[in-house]
Amino acid sequence: xxxxxxxxEAVDRTVEELDAAMRELRRSLHGIPYRTGGFxxxxxxxxxxxxxxxxxxxxxxxxxxxxK
Numbered sequence: 001x002x003x004x005x006x007x008x009e010a011v012d013r014t015v016e017e018l019d020a021a022m023r024e025l026r027r028s029l030h031g032i033p034y035r036t037g038g039f040x041x042x043x044x045x046x047x048x049x050x051x052x053x054x055x056x057x058x059x060x061x062x063x064x065x066x067x068k
Contacts, residue, residue, distance in 0.1 A: 011061040018054055022047065 025043075034040055 008061055011057050015054055015057050015061070018050055018057075022050055 029043070034043060
């Protein structure tokens with residue numbers, strides 16, 4: 001049971017850190033002309049992939065809590 005709690009807490013921290021990193025990226029891009037050089041497309045793909053990962057991690061968190 002302690003293992004499940006530790007894994008669930010690790011998932012919680014990971015989701016929180018991903019969220020904080022994406023907010024920091026958004027703040028960092030403010031005022032920068034990032035539409036040039038294909039960077040916007042790269043940024044959009046990254047944001048989409050991180051959102052997808054976050055949803056999967058959140059689902060895993062629920063599955064871990066059910067194992068208690």
